Amino acid sequence: xxxxxxxxxxxxxxxxxxxxxxxxxxxxxxxxxxxxxxxxxxxxxxxxxxxxxxxxxxxxxxxxxxxxxxxxxxxxxxxxxxxxxxxxxxxxxxxxxxxxxxxxxxxxxxxxxxxxxxxxxxxxxxxxxxxxxxxxxxxxxxx
Numbered sequence: 001x002x003x004x005x006x007x008x009x010x011x012x013x014x015x016x017x018x019x020x021x022x023x024x025x026x027x028x029x030x031x032x033x034x035x036x037x038x039x040x041x042x043x044x045x046x047x048x049x050x051x052x053x054x055x056x057x058x059x060x061x062x063x064x065x066x067x068x069x070x071x072x073x074x075x076x077x078x079x080x081x082x083x084x085x086x087x088x089x090x091x092x093x094x095x096x097x098x099x100x101x102x103x104x105x106x107x108x109x110x111x112x113x114x115x116x117x118x119x120x121x122x123x124x125x126x127x128x129x130x131x132x133x134x135x136x137x138x139x140x141x142x143x
């Protein structure tokens with residue numbers, strides 16, 4: 001493990017706590033992290049990258065492993081998820097219009113595999129088709 005202090009927090013200037021839009025911030029650390037087999041840099045996707053070019057998406061986090069649990073996991077959890085059309089996520093049977101058009105929706109239509117309380121801030125990583133590398137395409141926020 002490597003411990004670092006947070007030197008600076010930069011919140012998105014248009015973050016709206018009432019509807020959770022622009023729910024993201026950057027943390028500047030007191031000193032760089034040393035990469036090793038367990039700690040790697042993440043590649044952030046170019047905005048021009050089309051979602052149709054992605055496959056094999058994963059979420060990861062330290063959050064609860066069951067709904068309404070009081071404790072977080074002691075072990076980093078990961079789950080393979082599908083990108084779901086935002087229009088489907090916004091349907092009346094799902095999130096009824098609460099998903100912003102600039103957000104992604106990931107999981108499974110039948111449920112059971114997704115993020116949970118405490119996973120916010122964790123990555124949504126997807127593999128580019130016909131390549132071996134992954135891109136961070138999103139960050140867990142809510143839902």
